[in-house]
Amino acid sequence: MRTFRMGGVHPADKKISQNAQIEKLPVPKMVYISMIQHLGAPAVPCVAPGDKVKVGQVIGTPTGFVSAPVHSSVSGTVKSVGMINDLSKRPVNTVVIEVEGDEWLETIDRTDTINRDIVLDQKQIIERIKECGVVGLGGATFPTNVKLSPPPTAKPTCVIINGAECEPYLTSDYRVMMEMPEQVLIGGTIFMKALGVAKCYIGIEENKPEAIKKLSSLAVNYPGIEVVTLKKKYPQGGEKQLIDAVIGKKVPSQGLPVDTGAVVQNVGTAFAVYEAVQKNKPLFEGIMTVTGDCSKQQRNFVHRVGTPLSFIMDYCGGVPEDAAKIISGGPMMGKAVANTDAPTLKGTSSILFLTEAQTKRQPEGNCIRCGKCVEACPMGLEPYLLNKLGRATMTEELEAHHVYDCIECGCCQFTCPAYIPLLDTIRQSKATVMKIMRSRNSK
Amino acid sequence: MNTIIFTIATLSVLGLLLAIVLYIIAQKFKVEEDPRIDTVEALLPGANCGGCGKAGCRAFAEAAVKEGLTSLFCPVGGNAVMQAVAQALGQTIEDKAPQIAVLRCSGSCSNRKKTNVYDGISSCAAIASLYGGETDCLFGCLGKGDCEAVCQFGAIKVNQQTGLPEVDQDKCTACGACVKACPKLLLELRNKGPKDRRIYVACRNKEKGAVARKGCLVACIGCGKCAKECAFEAITVETNLAYIDYTKCRMCRKCVAVCPTGAIHEVNFPPRVAAVKPATEASVSASASEAAKQAVPVQKEEKKVEIPVQKQ
């Protein structure tokens, strides 16, 4: 069984919501659609208060190459356009729409039939993905069309579809693979066509045998697609780790993943691309998990982008009394929610409730130099040292020890027996060092 | 006996030879440097704080000798040192008003309720890069003391009661390290003011009035009353936030009186006539500077001001 070559940890699996079928979440009365749904330049609202919008209509136009349009997820009237706090309590330009009915654009194919023939050509596919605002749904929300248009120097050889879902608790990718396997495979075929490559791997961790079985049996009908079983280890779903696990190639430091010839796309993205290309449906819905040991319900939903988190939590029986932390995303790399009224985004993959016992940090002890962080680091760094250098703000030394390689997976902090917040410091140091390096490069 | 003489002789010859070698080398590799640089450096405080914008005191001295003193100022040494340097270099410079770091936030724990708990490394920069902060005010002090950590002079301490840093005006040299360290840009270098008296808006909240007030009791709500009251056009209100230009302010204190939230602070002023009993008034007016010195603990003076304002 394949896996990445170094480091990694084994957090408890906790896929308690994995058997909950994907349900349609009701549409709230009011949605808040943020203009920052992706990595890169924010979109600019192209509607004004009072405008009537339909489901799927563009309400934000992209600015720049690395950017994506934003579509309305509901039909109704634009109430306001302005700053609304996101889940980190940071003001973000947001379009607020009051919902009236559910009227979709006629161009969207709403039938359930699976369209297997890909009629669009390479250019049209990329153009369609761009128009539909598809972004990577594995966490980074990088615009997909940009990823499918690699620089001319790079020579893509294969597509890797990320079905590892190595974060504990999360099950949205698993549900997609279980319920929409054909769509994912067609999505994979679209990726191959868009990149002009003949090989597509779907990497799935061993703890999802059902999904492996299902996709393997269907994949025989899709030439070039191969399902790869991976060992269960975090952070298998990290782009660099997945490429290493599946094709055994290392992404160079500060290089692009495509330098290895592989283009990684998430399972959710494959489904979104299928919908965009075959159904002409822009990305305004997302699939997410509501879970946690203390959560009242374990469910998987299709949500309309812009639904307030509090609406979803109320729909699932409210915030559990003993929940001390709400996380959007997985427990290893997700974001803690500071503002429960914040809306969902395209990339929102879960609402995870953790109790105080699960998540409260213990007081920090002395480093006992056990080397467990060194052993756990999937990038071959020395977190204990970076932490020390970071606290002394020795930026040159930090750079010499490759702090910029850090992928912020959190393995070091997860494994530290002295409860030292290694990643907290390293993240700060990395930001400082990257800033210095960028300003030096721009000179 | 012979041994001793021989030893002494050998050592002396050796010493002489080496001295000659050293002399030749010293002459050959001599670096020509303006001797005035050393003179200037000796006059500087030697804190190497970087407050002047140079890498250290030596760099300052080099710049002073090469480029003149027009664009240089040593905040630690202040005017006294600058005059001495100017004298040494045979230049004349004008005195600069002494400055001090001022915290533009008064969101203490009692004024600003915590709505969530931060649980990570104790660093303002880390919080600022993570999210909006523990309170509903997105502009206020995060209270983890990044400013305290960078201050070389021990002039800033976070008061655990209020959760806000306090500047010790006797120790602050206005080097500006804290200004750079604060991720919320709350610290500002302002003129120390006549008799150390200062008036400033202790808030940077740019939200609309209602939102700002919801997050913090003493937020500037941008009502503009102070700007209307000010006879010297020292106050501007932009994006729901008032700012007092210290170069124009004449310390009339009218703005402080009209501010509905108490966001405008006055420091080191004698107690207001209305609030003080006549018996103590004489001593206050007799020697204002004495009174100012007596009232040195800044926070105490501020509290005296804040209390009546909050009652309004």
Add this chain to the structure above:
Amino acid sequence: MNTLIVSPSPHVHGKESTRKLMGDVVIALLPAVLVSIYFFGLGAIHLVCVSVLSCILFEYLIQKFLLRGKSTVGDMSAIVTGVLLALNLPVCSPWWLIVIGAFVAIGIAKMTFGGLGQNLFNPALVARVVLLVSFPVLMTGTAFHAPETGYIFGTESFVRGSLDATSGATPLSFVKEQLAQGVSVQQVMELPGLSYTQLLFASMGGSAGEISAVALLLGFIYLLFRRVIKPWISLSVLITVFVFAGILWLADSTKFTDPVFNVLGGGVILGAFFMATDYVTSPMTTKGQIIFGVGIGVITVLIRAFGAYPEGVSFAILIMNATVPLLNRIQPKRFAVEAQKK
């Protein structure tokens, strides 16, 4: 509405903590402690109790009154040091010797450097070496003269049987003594008390922890099983001692003892399994750990074969401890290499 906690990722932590790791080490040392209690009875209990209690006490007092920090006794590291110190002392050590050892270990070797995680040298070993140099008579073997003191009972006949023949020295010092008198290795090895089985299960002398290699091995396997330590240091020490002693033995088997005897006799097993693998004083990376282990092995055999002391493990580990900061400069292999300049 709950007051939410907000923190940067990761939001969960693994199950490990310093306390648990230290607890595991204590558990791993239990077989060795039990074996020495079985053979030496009250004497061993006395030794372990005094050692552990005085270590805890010194740590507590120093932390409270000198460093004025929060008490660190709870992390169990003082207990580990205490047990290790006990295993490094002869069973019949008088109480004051143990207390001095504990003071040296905790007070000088650990807390002076700033407490847990800061010390350069293994505290228990520093104590052992200080005692060895200061009280050579008490520290080497003579205590085994004394079955009449009542310390040795239980397997009295076995122990006493060998005592008669060896004057109670440790196997290594005994062999060294004999060799110095001009007896050849082969002749020495035929004397009673030096068979491999005895060395493996219950050698007749040495410090409390050197009694049984099997008991130590059990603890070592437990530590490996619990993933507390990695085997690299221990293996490289054992292999190096075996190989290096083997080379000497092949070169001149009348002057040098055979490799199996070198591995099983004396403190190599205790040192390789428990002293050299101490987190704080061993390197971080696998490469560094292997170099560290090889160094210990080489120095041990050198001291044994050519030095004045019969045993060299303690010195070897301490010497290699000093190289750890240097060995820690070895960077682990990076995942990502620098992109080639086009």
